[in-house]
Amino acid sequence: MIELHRDDAPQGPFISHMGERGFCINKIWYSGGIWMTGDMACDWLPPALENLTLNDLQPLFDQLPHIEMLLLGTGQNLIWPNGTMRRAMRDIGIGLEVMDSKAAARSWSFLRAEGRLVAAALYPHGA
Secondary structure, X not given: OEEOOOOOOOOOOOEEEEEOOEEEEOOEEEEOEEEEOOOOEEEEOOOOHHHOOHHHHHHHHHHOOOOOEEEEEEOOOOOOOOHXXXXXXXXXXXXXXXXXXXXXXXXHHHXXXXXXXXXXXXXXXXX
């Protein structure tokens, strides 16, 4: 299990632990994938990464309509989503940062501390 520590981070969801099958956010364990905005975290049952579409993320975008960037954590390894998904993100004007979920959890804290309008969709480490 990976343990993260919080220094001077803003209010909102903070990932303190990450395991094979989920995440601990603000002392609540989430099994499977998660979505996060600056105000909330919730369970997400992600499709296989190669099948990920913009529609799979629409409820997240509805929560934060003016998002500038999506952190997509792809589990234990960096795996690029399909080209259709990458183009769709570009076409709607949302930056897509793809990284393994551990790196995405660390980046989340940095970007939130900067006050950025960022959301995250993270696959569990065992994905």
